[in-house]
Amino acid sequence: xxxxxxxxxxxxxxxxxxxxxxxxxxxxxxxxxxxxxxxxxxxxxxxxxxxxxxxxxxxxxxxxxxxxxxxxxxxxxx
Amino acid sequence: xxxxxxxxxxxxxxxxxxxxxxxxxxxxxxxxxxxxxxxxxxxxxxxxxxxxxxxxxxxxxxxxxxxxxxxxxxxxxxxxxxxxxxxxxxxxxxxxxxxxxxxxxxxxxxxxxxxxxxxxxxxxxxxxxxxxxxxxxxxxxxxxxxxxxxxxxxxxxxxxxxxxxxxxxxxxxxxxxxxxxxxxxxxxxxxxxxxxxxxxxxxxxxxxxxxxxxxxxxxxxxxxxxxxxxxxxxxxxxxxxxxxxxxxxxxxxxxxxxxxxxxxxxxxxxxxxxxxxxxxxxxxxxxxxxxxxxxxxxxxxxxxxxxxxxxxxxxxxxxxxxxxxxxxxxxxxxxxxxxxxxxxxxxxxxxxxxxxxxxxxxxxxxxxxxxxxxxxxxxxxxxxxxxxxxxxxxxxxxxxxxxxxxxxxxxxxxxxxxxxxxxxxxxxxxxxxxxxxxxxxxxxxxxxxxxxxxxxxxxxxxxxxxxxxxxxxxxxxxxxxxxxxxxxxxxxxxxxxxxxxxxxxxxxxxxxxxxxxxxxxxxxxxxxxxxxxxxxxxxxxxxxxxxxxxxxxxxxxxxxxxxxxxxxxxxxxxxxxxxxxxxxxxxxxxxxxxxxxxxxxxxxxxxxxxxxxxxxxxxxxxxxxxxxxxxxxxxxxxxxxxxxxxxxxxxxxxxxxxxxxxxxxxxxxxxxxxxxxxxxxxxxxxxxxxxxxxxxxxxxxxxxxxxxxxxxxxxxxxxxxxxxxxxxxxxxxxxxxxxxxxxxxxxxxxxxxxxxxxxxxxxxxxxxxxxxxxxxxxxxxxxxxxxxxxxxxxxxxxxxxxxxxxxxxxxxxxxxxxxxxxxxxxxxxxxxxxxxxxxxxxxxxxxxxxxxxxxxxxxxxxxxxxxxxxxxxxxxxxx
Numbered sequence: 001x002x003x004x005x006x007x008x009x010x011x012x013x014x015x016x017x018x019x020x021x022x023x024x025x026x027x028x029x030x031x032x033x034x035x036x037x038x039x040x041x042x043x044x045x046x047x048x049x050x051x052x053x054x055x056x057x058x059x060x061x062x063x064x065x066x067x068x069x070x071x072x073x074x075x076x077x078x
Numbered sequence: 079x080x081x082x083x084x085x086x087x088x089x090x091x092x093x094x095x096x097x098x099x100x101x102x103x104x105x106x107x108x109x110x111x112x113x114x115x116x117x118x119x120x121x122x123x124x125x126x127x128x129x130x131x132x133x134x135x136x137x138x139x140x141x142x143x144x145x146x147x148x149x150x151x152x153x154x155x156x157x158x159x160x161x162x163x164x165x166x167x168x169x170x171x172x173x174x175x176x177x178x179x180x181x182x183x184x185x186x187x188x189x190x191x192x193x194x195x196x197x198x199x200x201x202x203x204x205x206x207x208x209x210x211x212x213x214x215x216x217x218x219x220x221x222x223x224x225x226x227x228x229x230x231x232x233x234x235x236x237x238x239x240x241x242x243x244x245x246x247x248x249x250x251x252x253x254x255x256x257x258x259x260x261x262x263x264x265x266x267x268x269x270x271x272x273x274x275x276x277x278x279x280x281x282x283x284x285x286x287x288x289x290x291x292x293x294x295x296x297x298x299x300x301x302x303x304x305x306x307x308x309x310x311x312x313x314x315x316x317x318x319x320x321x322x323x324x325x326x327x328x329x330x331x332x333x334x335x336x337x338x339x340x341x342x343x344x345x346x347x348x349x350x351x352x353x354x355x356x357x358x359x360x361x362x363x364x365x366x367x368x369x370x371x372x373x374x375x376x377x378x379x380x381x382x383x384x385x386x387x388x389x390x391x392x393x394x395x396x397x398x399x400x401x402x403x404x405x406x407x408x409x410x411x412x413x414x415x416x417x418x419x420x421x422x423x424x425x426x427x428x429x430x431x432x433x434x435x436x437x438x439x440x441x442x443x444x445x446x447x448x449x450x451x452x453x454x455x456x457x458x459x460x461x462x463x464x465x466x467x468x469x470x471x472x473x474x475x476x477x478x479x480x481x482x483x484x485x486x487x488x489x490x491x492x493x494x495x496x497x498x499x500x501x502x503x504x505x506x507x508x509x510x511x512x513x514x515x516x517x518x519x520x521x522x523x524x525x526x527x528x529x530x531x532x533x534x535x536x537x538x539x540x541x542x543x544x545x546x547x548x549x550x551x552x553x554x555x556x557x558x559x560x561x562x563x564x565x566x567x568x569x570x571x572x573x574x575x576x577x578x579x580x581x582x583x584x585x586x587x588x589x590x591x592x593x594x595x596x597x598x599x600x601x602x603x604x605x606x607x608x609x610x611x612x613x614x615x616x617x618x619x620x621x622x623x624x625x626x627x628x629x630x631x632x633x634x635x636x637x638x639x640x641x642x643x644x645x646x647x648x649x650x651x652x653x654x655x656x657x658x659x660x661x662x663x664x665x666x667x668x669x670x671x672x673x674x675x676x677x678x679x680x681x682x683x684x685x686x687x688x689x690x691x692x693x694x695x696x697x698x699x700x701x702x703x704x705x706x707x708x709x710x711x712x713x714x715x716x717x718x719x720x721x722x723x724x725x726x727x728x729x730x731x732x733x734x735x736x737x738x739x740x741x742x743x744x745x746x747x748x749x750x751x752x753x754x755x756x757x758x759x760x761x762x763x764x765x766x767x768x769x770x771x772x773x774x775x776x777x778x779x780x781x782x783x784x785x786x787x788x789x790x791x792x793x794x795x796x797x798x799x800x801x802x803x804x805x806x807x808x809x810x811x812x813x814x815x816x817x818x819x820x821x822x823x824x825x826x827x828x829x830x831x832x833x834x835x836x837x838x839x840x841x842x843x844x845x846x847x848x849x850x851x852x853x854x855x856x857x858x859x860x861x862x863x864x865x866x867x868x869x870x871x872x873x874x875x876x877x878x879x880x881x882x883x884x885x886x887x888x889x890x891x892x893x894x895x896x897x898x899x900x901x902x903x904x905x906x907x908x909x910x911x912x913x914x915x916x917x918x919x920x921x922x923x924x925x926x927x928x929x930x931x932x933x934x935x936x937x938x939x940x941x942x943x944x945x946x947x948x949x950x951x952x953x954x955x956x957x
Binding site (some may be wrong): 017018019021022024025033036037039059060061062063072 | 123124125126250251308310335336337338339340341409410414415418419420421422
């Protein structure tokens with residue numbers, strides 16, 4: 001079934017600089033840090049359930065969520 | 079069930095007097111309690127000190143000089159998304175408030191066929207209303223609950239919350255319940271992240287008094303600003319500062335850094351720990367709970383116990399889960415950070431060791447969780463297979479199904495047992511379509527094996543479903559199941575036996591049926607399973623009634639009534655299973671008032687507790703028969719039509735069949751031959767008509783039809799054969815009915831001697847057992863002359879029948895003059911079957927006014943419900 005639903009590209013911004021140790025937890029996503037103290041977690045997300053899984057994880061870390069954006073131009077290849 | 083509880087889940091965390099006290103928040107919580115708020119909600123992200131605040135509050139409440147509430151604590155985890163487990167623990171927590179609570183709810187928890195979760199809740203709420211002292215029930219970490227059914231149930235519970243109980247939740251996210259409504263109605267105490275942030279004064283108190291760090295105000299201000307008063311951040315900062323020679327450097331760097339507070343501070347804290355402690359922390363962080371033994375195995379460090387007590391002393395986020403310092407866990411956030419840096423290979427290795435240890439300790443559920451986390455399908459499959467039978471028996475279907483769904487499809491398909499368990503779980507959770515696929519696959523897999531317990535279980539379930547559909551293969555399936563099932567597999571043996579016993583009963587093999595139900599009854603007793611015990615008992619009672627042993631049937635049911643009560647003497651809800659046979663027994667004895675009471679109770683209970691498949695229709699039929707006996711023909715027919723309609727909608731064809739039989743009987747007694755003919759034709763087309771028991775009922779109806787349409791010879795011929803068959807079967811109740819019909823036909827022919835002989839046969843069987851109603855004379859059933867000539871045979875019994883038949887009728891109500899014109903309008907709409915809303919719309923009045931009119935009409939007509947009002951309106955000629 002998952003071969004028919006292409007992943008969507010998401011960019012999630014949180015407050016604070018996350019270390020690379022979290023890469024395992026956000027598997028398949030990249031972690032980038034902005035100069036003004038935010039972290040951007042970005043990459044292909046399989047579906048809404050996966051997205052909420054990531055958001056829950058951010059919640060569980062007590063991180064401040066700034067924004068969640070879907071990038072229409074950057075469709076991941078299935 | 080009790081021995082299956084993890085006691086650590088009920089452990090209330092201690093509040094240590096060294097912790098920072100938070101008087102304003104405690105005041106707020108106390109105010110809420112004093113204002114009788116229903117719910118306290120502490121909702122904030124991880125690390126804000128939710129649980130600590132709750133612990134402080136409970137600690138201070140317990141230290142009050144008076145009015146100390148009883149307190150129960152329940153720590154939730156992901157596995158509690160299984161409703162049976164969730165309510166099991168909830169009941170367990172309530173039983174810690176008052177050991178007497180929840181017996182009744184417990185008795186129906188995990189009962190098969192229960193679809194309404196609120197049934198368990200209703201019982202629990204009922205029990206909790208009896209609480210005499212104020213109580214607080216804390217649900218810690220409610221955010222792990224994701225099952226929508228449980229959110230709905232919590233909402234329902236809050237709506238019906240008993241006054242003495244206060245509910246308190248800690249959660250990282252707001253639960254999807256009607257918080258807004260509680261807020262508006264002033265029933266909610268809410269503590270959120272902004273309330274929990276440490277103020278500067280609290281931060282000072284924390285660093286300088288609790289942690290003895292003697293920091294100046296500037297330093298505290300810096301730390302408070304950088305952590306934004308976040309408790310976890312402050313605590314890590316304090317740990318980092320404890321052994322630091324140069325605090326100024328640390329502070330400057332920390333406040334200038336953008337790094338996530340936890341990342342930064344944890345690195346600082348860990349840097350200060352000796353390498354073996356650091357290693358230990360990282361390795362044990364994969365464990366949701368641990369003791370020294372387990373740590374020793376996982377870390378291969380011989381002094382795990384010493385390290386644990388060091389960690390506890392150093393305040394390194396170690397939380398004891400019991401009073402004996404046996405089990406611990408880390409603060410979730412701390413564990414999460416420690417685990418984040420771990421490589422998948424290392425985690426795999428650690429979890430594998432943990433899983434082996436849990437397996438050795440027979441703590442299989444935890445072992446399974448670890449194996450599933452590292453995708454060790456082979457080991458997980460083996461353990462799931464070992465635990466499945468227990469989970470199935472306890473009704474923890476969601477847990478089992480969750481594990482099976484977590485396994486790859488190929489793993490399930492490779493193991494016949496797992497395929498069968500998946501089929502059973504799906505069947506029992508009502509996912510029939512998917513269940514069928516797995517059942518078929520399992521049958522194919524089993525064909526290659528000679529013997530298998532799960533084949534037996536599958537066959538038992540299929541027999542059960544064949545029974546509810548009255549399908550012909552029911553007996554073959556049940557017998558095959560019993561041949562396969564081990565003696566020890568009692569639950570599934572009971573399922574197969576109930577199917578087999580029912581099949582025998584429908585095939586008019588009453589002694590065989592009773593033997594099977596007797597065995598089921600004993601099995602239910604051994605298993606201490608009230609649902610099976612009483613289910614078997616109800617079937618036995620119906621069989622005894624059919625076999626002419628009314629007294630024995632009554633004795634059995636009444637003994638159960640006295641036995642299945644909770645310690646307060648209140649009937650357990652599962653007793654509802656025997657209200658239907660009791661109603662039928664009282665009806666036969668002519669005790670109509672009591673029969674009505676049991677029938678109403680039985681109906682109310684089956685609506686509350688059971689899914690539609692259990693709807694037997696027996697109580698409704700008793701009520702209709704009584705209405706008919708008391709002269710309310712229209713009410714009787716309306717009730718039967720309603721019941722048949724409901725049964726048809728739910729596809730319970732056996733009930734449709736039973737109601738059609740009674741409808742035909744009534745029309746025959748009224749002399750409505752075309753109506754009766756139509757019912758008989760309808761009955762003949764139904765599949766159930768081919769069963770021996772229904773054939774006997776059908777033959778009797780036919781005989782009465784021929785007698786009423788002027789063909790007594792045809793009738794008598796049928797009755798002769800029927801009586802012989804019923805004599806051979808031992809179906810004595812039906813034989814009595816046939817013999818009375820025979821006597822009435824012979825009486826009508828003028829053949830008094832034969833009529834008396836037939837009547838004697840029936841009376842001899844009926845009198846000692848008290849089957850009275852069968853003989854009650856009325857129009858269309860002229861038994862009075864025969865009763866008078868046979869009086870000597872059973873003088874007392876006949877006297878009772880005649881006395882009952884002479885009971886004065888209720889004085890026929892004339893058009894009640896008190897009914898206003900508007901009320902007559904409303905009554906006409908009631909007769910049309912319109913709802914209160916419809917009536918309101920039609921007459922341009924409010925629904926409240928419509929209800930008020932309906933209420934007045936029922937009172938003035940001296941009737942209890944709309945069906946009776948309709949019947950009364952017909953009697954009054956109001957159309």
